[in-house]
Amino acid sequence: MSNTSQDAVFQLIKSMARSEKRHFRLLATRQGSSGDIKFLQLFDALDGTSDYDEERVLRQVPGIRKVQLANQKANLYKQLLASLRMYHANQNPDIQLHEQLDYARVLYNKGLYQQSLKMLEKVKVAAQQSSYLHISLSALNFEKQIEQQYITRSLEGRAEQLTEETDSLVAHLSRTHHNSTLALRLYGLYIKLGHARTQDDRDQLTNFFKANVPALNPKEASFTEKLSFYQSHVWYHYILQDFKACYRYAQKWVDLFEDEPQMKQQQTTNYIKGLHNLLLALYSMLYYSKFKEALKKLEDFAAESNRRSNPNIEMLLFLYIYTNRINASYMEGRFTEGLKIVPEIRRNLNVFKQQLDPHRQLVFYYKIASLYFGSGDYSSTILYLQKIIQYKDISLREDIQCFARILNLIVHYEAGKDELLEYQIKSVYHFLGKMNDRQPMQVAICEFLRKLPDIKPLELKSAFIALKEQLLQISGNPLYRRPFQYLDIISWLDSKITNQSVQQVMQQKFKQLK
Numbered sequence: 001m002s003n004t005s006q007d008a009v010f011q012l013i014k015s016m017a018r019s020e021k022r023h024f025r026l027l028a029t030r031q032g033s034s035g036d037i038k039f040l041q042l043f044d045a046l047d048g049t050s051d052y053d054e055e056r057v058l059r060q061v062p063g064i065r066k067v068q069l070a071n072q073k074a075n076l077y078k079q080l081l082a083s084l085r086m087y088h089a090n091q092n093p094d095i096q097l098h099e100q101l102d103y104a105r106v107l108y109n110k111g112l113y114q115q116s117l118k119m120l121e122k123v124k125v126a127a128q129q130s131s132y133l134h135i136s137l138s139a140l141n142f143e144k145q146i147e148q149q150y151i152t153r154s155l156e157g158r159a160e161q162l163t164e165e166t167d168s169l170v171a172h173l174s175r176t177h178h179n180s181t182l183a184l185r186l187y188g189l190y191i192k193l194g195h196a197r198t199q200d201d202r203d204q205l206t207n208f209f210k211a212n213v214p215a216l217n218p219k220e221a222s223f224t225e226k227l228s229f230y231q232s233h234v235w236y237h238y239i240l241q242d243f244k245a246c247y248r249y250a251q252k253w254v255d256l257f258e259d260e261p262q263m264k265q266q267q268t269t270n271y272i273k274g275l276h277n278l279l280l281a282l283y284s285m286l287y288y289s290k291f292k293e294a295l296k297k298l299e300d301f302a303a304e305s306n307r308r309s310n311p312n313i314e315m316l317l318f319l320y321i322y323t324n325r326i327n328a329s330y331m332e333g334r335f336t337e338g339l340k341i342v343p344e345i346r347r348n349l350n351v352f353k354q355q356l357d358p359h360r361q362l363v364f365y366y367k368i369a370s371l372y373f374g375s376g377d378y379s380s381t382i383l384y385l386q387k388i389i390q391y392k393d394i395s396l397r398e399d400i401q402c403f404a405r406i407l408n409l410i411v412h413y414e415a416g417k418d419e420l421l422e423y424q425i426k427s428v429y430h431f432l433g434k435m436n437d438r439q440p441m442q443v444a445i446c447e448f449l450r451k452l453p454d455i456k457p458l459e460l461k462s463a464f465i466a467l468k469e470q471l472l473q474i475s476g477n478p479l480y481r482r483p484f485q486y487l488d489i490i491s492w493l494d495s496k497i498t499n500q501s502v503q504q505v506m507q508q509k510f511k512q513l514k
Helices: 008-014 018-029 038-047 054-060 066-091 093-109 113-129 133-147 158-193 199-212 223-239 243-259 268-285 288-303 311-332 335-351 358-375 378-389 398-414 421-434 440-454 457-475 482-486 489-498 502-513
Strands: none
Touching: 008 038, 008 066, 018 038, 018 066, 038 054, 038 066, 054 066, 066 093, 093 113, 093 133, 113 133, 133 158, 158 199, 158 223, 199 223, 223 243, 223 268, 243 268, 268 288, 268 311, 288 311, 311 335, 311 358, 311 502, 335 358, 335 502, 358 378, 358 398, 358 502, 378 398, 398 421, 398 440, 398 482, 421 440, 440 457, 457 489, 489 502
């Protein structure tokens, strides 16, 4: 999806902010005059070009021969990472803690054992307060290494204390690792398949989850252990479409940070991800008032001048805020007004193209297409749907791939481009079969569209009413509700029955919702 050069050094330079580049240049020039530093000359050459061109770079830096370029780039990469590490140390407690571990090693190598132990004790306390338990364990293991040498005359009673500390820490880490692995596996399953589609899917997922989820003792569990526990439950219930339970655990996830506000700065990505999952659950439940409260909380956090910031956090804030602003437009039926943010979304998709994975881009394309559909702009709807349909890796977000094709059929009918509709229906039906995703709702729509050209004008309204009744019956089965999360076909049918726009129908439903 992205045509950005895959050269690692070039990508890293293009990801840097002006202040980061300025810091690097200042750091580099301290090593000597800028004219003598080849890696700095190489940096300037790469920074000054929009596309990676090796021959052009060599012409701009004549002091570097082609056979030397690989080594010079490796040196530049190392220098850039060292500069960025130093620049961002103050915003990353884990970097500072690792640095203090290095200091403890230096003191140990100098034979200053007591000073090394004091440094390690500080690291342990700070790491546990910040929930960096793996760093605390590293400090504890180093401390045991020193004590085992009997060089501090403090071993009496210390052996048992260190053993108890280690056992407790390892138990916490084991539970945290188990939960985080479970959450990751569930998220990976969702990325590939979306929501559970059949009773067999639900049974397999439930059996897998129950066999792997450990119990949680809130009084003994660490912050990270509780967080990973809530994360795994959020994904489990979201995949099952049990949005009330998903909402409950997403709220626990967010409340965890509200109870320990200092963690918002130390684990910012997990905090805003928790808010996003809370918003997804509220949107799925159509709980508008709570949704608006949570969205404001996310927007207010993004606007804080003293919050932690880096390109990854800024990308996630863009992703979560704009995704949920679109969702707000859906609920309110303000499709035309919602389109006002599309230029900003497109600009940010370009700004963050190195950080955004294809899955997230596909989600944006589908949501933008739905905005255009709701506003009645069918040409633009088709344009964004084609970005999904033409994407080569059809195993990624199979659900969006399928619904994009269903919506594409409806849009072509609405746009009057129905001369190839029969061929397109066959193609979509074949695709759904290949994806093993012929849900009753999808089959009903394809069958309806296939018969549509033969329905007399005076019989159209009755046909739309019949389809609506059929789909409402289908949606009553929890297993078949998933398609309605992606495609509000009922509102489209209501618009055909009442001779109104989709936007008008949605606005009327929103008034009832409030």
